[in-house]
Amino acid sequence: MSSADALSVRVFPRLYRDSVTLMALAASAQKADGVVRVGAVMATPANLAILAEAGMLPEGLAASPDDLIISVRATDETAADAALDVAEAGLSAQDAGTGERVEVLPQTLAEGLAVDATCTVAAVSTPGTYAPVVVEQALRRGLHVFCFSDNVSVADEVRLKRMAAERNLLLMGPDCGTAILDGTPLGFANAVRPGPIAMIAASGTGAQEVSCLLDAAGAGVSQIIGVGGRDLSEDVGGLTTNVALDLVLADPGTEVVVLVSKPASPAVADALLARLGSVGRPVVACLLGLEDSDGAVTVRGTLEGGAAAAASAVGLELATTSGTPEPPPATLSARGVVGLYTGGTLASEAKVILGRADVAAEILDLGDDKYTAGRPHPMIDPSARAEHVEAAGSRADVGLLLVDLVIGHGAAADPATPLADAVRAARAAAERDGRTLVVVGSVCGTAADPQGIDGQRAILREAGVLLFASNAAAVRYAVACASQPPGSQADRQEELS
Amino acid sequence: MIAGGVRVLNVGLPLIVDGVDPDAVVQLDWRPPAFGDADAARLMASLDTERTAEANDRAVTAMHAVRPQLTSIRPAREVVPGLAEGRLLLHAGPPIEVERMCGPMLGALMGAAVFEGWAADGDQARALLESGEIAVAPCHHHQAVGPMAGVVAPSMPVVVVEDGGRQAFASLNEGLGKVLRFGAYDDEVITRLRWMREVLGPVLDAALRRSGPIDITSLVAQALMMGDEGHNRNVAATSLFARRLGPAIAVEESGTEVLGFLAGNDHFMLNVSMAAAKLATDAAVGIADSTVVTAMSRNGVEFGLRVAGTGEQWFTAPVGPADGLFFPGYSIEDANPDLGDSAITETLGVGGFAMAASPAITQFVGGTPDDALATTRSMRRITVRPHPAYSIPSLNFTGTPSGIDVLKVLDTGVLPVINTGIAHRLAGIGQIGAGIVTAPPEVFQQAVRGLADRRSTV
Numbered sequence: 023m024s025s026a027d028a029l030s031v032r033v034f035p036r037l038y039r040d041s042v043t044l045m046a047l048a049a050s051a052q053k054a055d056g057v058v059r060v061g062a063v064m065a066t067p068a069n070l071a072i073l074a075e076a077g078m079l080p081e082g083l084a085a086s087p088d089d090l091i092i093s094v095r096a097t098d099e100t101a102a103d104a105a106l107d108v109a110e111a112g113l114s115a116q117d118a119g120t121g122e123r124v125e126v127l128p129q130t131l132a133e134g135l136a137v138d139a140t141c142t143v144a145a146v147s148t149p150g151t152y153a154p155v156v157v158e159q160a161l162r163r164g165l166h167v168f169c170f171s172d173n174v175s176v177a178d179e180v181r182l183k184r185m186a187a188e189r190n191l192l193l194m195g196p197d198c199g200t201a202i203l204d205g206t207p208l209g210f211a212n213a214v215r216p217g218p219i220a221m222i223a224a225s226g227t228g229a230q231e232v233s234c235l236l237d238a239a240g241a242g243v244s245q246i247i248g249v250g251g252r253d254l255s256e257d258v259g260g261l262t263t264n265v266a267l268d269l270v271l272a273d274p275g276t277e278v279v280v281l282v283s284k285p286a287s288p289a290v291a292d293a294l295l296a297r298l299g300s301v302g303r304p305v306v307a308c309l310l311g312l313e314d315s316d317g318a319v320t321v322r323g324t325l326e327g328g329a330a331a332a333a334s335a336v337g338l339e340l341a342t343t344s345g346t347p348e349p350p351p352a353t354l355s356a357r358g359v360v361g362l363y364t365g366g367t368l369a370s371e372a373k374v375i376l377g378r379a380d381v382a383a384e385i386l387d388l389g390d391d392k393y394t395a396g397r398p399h400p401m402i403d404p405s406a407r408a409e410h411v412e413a414a415g416s417r418a419d420v421g422l423l424l425v426d427l428v429i430g431h432g433a434a435a436d437p438a439t440p441l442a443d444a445v446r447a448a449r450a451a452a453e454r455d456g457r458t459l460v461v462v463g464s465v466c467g468t469a470a471d472p473q474g475i476d477g478q479r480a481i482l483r484e485a486g487v488l489l490f491a492s493n494a495a496a497v498r499y500a501v502a503c504a505s506q507p508p509g510s511q512a513d514r515q516e517e518l519s
Numbered sequence: 520m521i522a523g524g525v526r527v528l529n530v531g532l533p534l535i536v537d538g539v540d541p542d543a544v545v546q547l548d549w550r551p552p553a554f555g556d557a558d559a560a561r562l563m564a565s566l567d568t569e570r571t572a573e574a575n576d577r578a579v580t581a582m583h584a585v586r587p588q589l590t591s592i593r594p595a596r597e598v599v600p601g602l603a604e605g606r607l608l609l610h611a612g613p614p615i616e617v618e619r620m621c622g623p624m625l626g627a628l629m630g631a632a633v634f635e636g637w638a639a640d641g642d643q644a645r646a647l648l649e650s651g652e653i654a655v656a657p658c659h660h661h662q663a664v665g666p667m668a669g670v671v672a673p674s675m676p677v678v679v680v681e682d683g684g685r686q687a688f689a690s691l692n693e694g695l696g697k698v699l700r701f702g703a704y705d706d707e708v709i710t711r712l713r714w715m716r717e718v719l720g721p722v723l724d725a726a727l728r729r730s731g732p733i734d735i736t737s738l739v740a741q742a743l744m745m746g747d748e749g750h751n752r753n754v755a756a757t758s759l760f761a762r763r764l765g766p767a768i769a770v771e772e773s774g775t776e777v778l779g780f781l782a783g784n785d786h787f788m789l790n791v792s793m794a795a796a797k798l799a800t801d802a803a804v805g806i807a808d809s810t811v812v813t814a815m816s817r818n819g820v821e822f823g824l825r826v827a828g829t830g831e832q833w834f835t836a837p838v839g840p841a842d843g844l845f846f847p848g849y850s851i852e853d854a855n856p857d858l859g860d861s862a863i864t865e866t867l868g869v870g871g872f873a874m875a876a877s878p879a880i881t882q883f884v885g886g887t888p889d890d891a892l893a894t895t896r897s898m899r900r901i902t903v904r905p906h907p908a909y910s911i912p913s914l915n916f917t918g919t920p921s922g923i924d925v926l927k928v929l930d931t932g933v934l935p936v937i938n939t940g941i942a943h944r945l946a947g948i949g950q951i952g953a954g955i956v957t958a959p960p961e962v963f964q965q966a967v968r969g970l971a972d973r974r975s976t977v
Binding site: 040042043046048060062063072075076078093128129131133142145146147148149152154156158159162166171203204208244245272273402430431432472 | 529537547548551564696752783845882930
C-alpha cells in the first residue's frame with residue numbers, strides 16, 4: 023500500500039444501508055485531508071473479501087452480514103477518526119430536499135407544442151445555419167412561420183417555401199423583419215391602428231413606413247405579411263406572396279391590398295401584377311423605382327406614393343407635416359449629400375427620389391451585412407450609426423445629412439437620444455471648421471409605439487434635425503437644398519434664422 | 520386570417536415577440552440540435568414525417584406487445600443458432616476484431632475456450648482466438664445478450680425466453696468478484712462455470728419445467744414497485760425469482776446448493792431480464808422508416824447502436840469508462856471503458872430510464888429521489904411513449920419512458936442514460952464500481968445518416 027499507517031474501523035451492528043448509499047458516503051468521506059481511502063459496506067462475506075483485498079480489513083474483525091462497517095485508511099489516526107466522524111454523520115443525514123420539482127423549459131418545437139398545442143405561428147430567429155431545420159419542423163407541424171433569421175440559402179428558401187405553399191402555410195422570410203397578423207405584431211412593427219388595408223411586404227422598413235404614414239392619415243391596416251426580401255426574385259418567384267394573397271383575399275377585414283417591395287424580377291412582377299389586376303378590389307403595388315402608373319393596379323415607385331394611393335382608396339389623405347411647418351430650402355455650405363439610414367427600404371426610397379431629381383448623393387444602409395458584421399442591427403443598437411453621423415461632421419465636402427429613425431416594437435427603447443447626441447457632435451465639428459451641417463430626417467413610427475413618436479421627434483428637433491412627415495418629404499427637401507445655387511455662409515445663416 | 524388566432528411559439532430572440540400578449544407566447548429555450556452537427560440536424564428535420572411517426576408507433580407497439588416467458592435453461596449449443604457445431608464464442612457489443620479487444624473481454628474469451636476444452640491454457644486459447652481457429656461474434660447476432668464481456672460458449676447453460684415462436688437467450692449470472700464476465704478465468708472461475716453447467720442449469724431447468732414458465736414482464740414490473748430499476752439493482756427481481764421457483768428447486772437434488780447460490784447473488788435476474796428485453800426490442804428490428812432504437816451495446820472499445828429502420832446495421836463510436844462510485848480501493852483510473860449488452864434494459868425502458876423507481880440508488884444521479892425522478896422525466900423527452908407494463912408510483916403510475924427515438928435525441932440533445940457496472944481494465948479483477956454513462960452523440964448522428972440513406976433509396 024502507501025506510506026499511510028493508520029487504519030480505523032467502526033462497526034455499526036444491525037444497521038442497513040443500500041450499497042450505493044454506502045459507496046456515495048465513502049466517496050465523500052474520502053475527500054477529507056489526510057484520508058487515503060474509505061470503504062463503507064455491509065459486512066457480507068463478499069464485501070469483507072473486497073475490504074481484505076484492499077488492505078482495509080483489520081485481522082480478526084467480528085462482524086455479521088447485518089452489520090455496517092466503515093473502514094478508513096489515513097496518514098494518521100486523527101485524520102482517520104475525523105473521516106469516520108464525517109461518514110458516521112452521513113449515515114443519519116437529514117433531508118435537505120425541498121420537494122420542489124424544477125420545471126424544464128421546452129427546448130424544441132415539439133416540446134413547445136406539447137406545452138401549448140394551440141400555437142399557430144412559429145417565430146424563428148436562430149442562427150441561419152439551423153433556421154432551415156427549425157422552419158421545416160414548424161411547417162411539418164402545420165405552423166405558419168415568421169423567419170427573422172438570415173443567412174439562409176436561396177435553395178433552402180425555395181424548398182421550404184414550396185413546402186409551405188403545399189400546406190397553405192405562410193413562410194414569412196427568411197430575413198423577414200416585420201409582420202402584423204390579425205393585430206399581433208412580430209419583429210419590428212409599429213402600433214398602427216386597425217383598418218381595412220392589408221400589406222404584403224418584401225421589405226420590412228418599407229412596410230413600417232407605409233403603415234405609419236397610413237396611420238397618421240387615419241387609415242389602419244388589417245394585416246402586414248412580410249415575405250422576405252428575395253420573395254419576388256426570379257428564383258423564389260413570389261411563392262409566399264401568392265400564399266399571402268390567397269389569405270388576405272379571403273380575409274373579411276381586408277378591402278385594399280398593398281404590395282411593398284424593393285425592385286422585383288420583371289417576370290415575377292409581371293405575373294404578380296396580372297394576378298393582382300383581377301382580384302376585384304383596389305390594389306396598390308408599391309415597387310420601389312418603378313414609374314408611377316394607374317391601371318388595373320395602381321403602381322407607385324416610392325413608399326410615400328404607395329401610402330398616398332392606399333389612403334386615397336379609402337378616402338383619406340396623407341399628413342403633410344410632422345407637426346412644424348416645413349422650412350424653405352437651405353443654402354448648403356458644401357454640395358455633398360450623405361444619407362445614413364438604419365431602414366434599408368428607406369435608404370432605397372431616398373435613392374429613387376434623388377435619382378429621379380438627378381441629384382448625386384451617398385446613401386448608406388447601415389443595416390446591411392457589410393456594416394453590421396458581428397454587431398446588432400442599428401435599429402436595435404443605435405450606437406453603430408452614431409459613429410458614422412459623428413464622422414460626417416468632419417467632412418468638408420458634406421453639406422447635408424439625411425437620417426431616418428425607426429421606432430416601434432423590437433427597436434431600441436430610445437433611439438432618438440444617441441442620434442441626437444451624434445448630430446450635435448457632428449454639427450459642432452462642422453461649426454469648428456466654419457461650416458454648417460444641415461441635418462434632415464423623419465421618424466417612422468406612431469404615437470402609440472412604446473417609444474412614442476412625439477417625444478422622439480422632440481429630442482431630434484432639439485438637436486437641430488429638420489423633421490418631415492415622411493422619408494420622401496425629407497429627401498425632397500434635400501433635393502431642393504441641393505438644387506439651390508451654392509451660397510455664402512452669411513446667406514445660408516440668414517435663411518435658417 | 521390565421522385560423523385559431525395568432526399564438527406564437529418563439530424560437531430565438533425574445534425581442535421578436537416584444538409586442539405580443541405574453542399569454543399568447545410560448546418561449547423556447549432553444550439550443551442548436553443534433554449536438555451541433557448541422558447536416559445531421561437537416562436530415563433529422565427531413566425524416567420527421569407522418570410516415571416516421573406511424574412506423575415508430577408500430578415499432579413501439581410491437582415491442583410492448585411482447586410478453587417474454589422464461590421457459591427453460593438449456594446448453595447454448597442446443598438452442599442458440601450457430602453454436603451447434605464448430606468453435607464459435609459470442610461476446611457483448613458490436614463486432615470487434617480480437618486484436619482490438621479490451622482486457623476483460625479477451626480474458627473472458629480465453630477462459631471460455633479453456634472451459635470448452637478447446638485450449639489447455641490461456642496462452643493457447645489466445646493463439647487460437649487470434650488465428651481465427653476459434654471464431655467470435657456478437658451475442659446480438661445470435662438472438663442473445665450477455666452482461667459485461669457477455670461471453671457465451673456452446674456448453675454454457677443459457678436462459679431461454681420466448682413469445683409467439685420467437686426466442687432470445689442470455690448466459691446465467693455468475694455473481695460478483697472473480698467471474699468470467701469481467702475477464703477472470705482462473706481455476707475458481709472455471710470451477711464455478713462447471714458447477715453452473717452441471718448443477719445450476721439443470722436444476723433450474725427442471726424446476727422451471729415443474730413450476731411452469733415465468734412471465735418476466737410481470738416479474739420485472741413487480742420488482743420496479745419494490746425499488747429495483749432493473750439494471751444496476753436486481754435484488755427485488757432476484758428475490759421474487761427465488762421465491763417463485765424456490766419450492767420447485769428445493770425438491771431437486773442439489774436444490775439447497777442452488778438456493779444458496781441465488782441467495783448470494785443479487786444480480787441473478789439481470790441476465791434473465793436482459794434476455795426478455797432483447798426478445799421485446801427484437802420485435803421492432805427491420806420495421807421500415809422507424810427511427811426507434813432496438814439495441815444499445817458496448818464491447819469495451821466501442822458503443823454500438825441499432826435502429827429499427829436500419830435493421831441489423833450497427834452505428835458505432837468510441838466509448839469511455841463510466842464515472843461513478845467505486846468499491847473500496849478502486850478509482851476511475853482502474854476502470855475499463857464501458858462494456859456489455861446490458862443497456863438492452865434501457866433500450867426497452869428500464870434501468871436508467873426507471874431511476875424514479877429506485878430510491879436506493881439515486882446517489883448515481885445526484886442523491887435525492889427528486890433527482891431520480893428528474894432523470895426518468897428527462898428520458899420522456901427522447902422516447903415514444905411509456906411502457907404500459909412498467910408503471911411506477913413516483914410517476915403517478917405512469918409507465919417508464921420507452922422506445923428511444925433517434926430524432927428526439929438529436930432534437931433535444933438529451934442522451935439516453937445508462938446505468939452500468941464498472942469493470943477493472945485488467946482481465947480477472949472483476950467489478951470495481953457502478954455508475955452512469957450516456958450513449959455517445961456520434962452514434963445518433965451516424966444513425967440519422969443511415970436512416971436517411973435508407974429512406975432515399977426506397
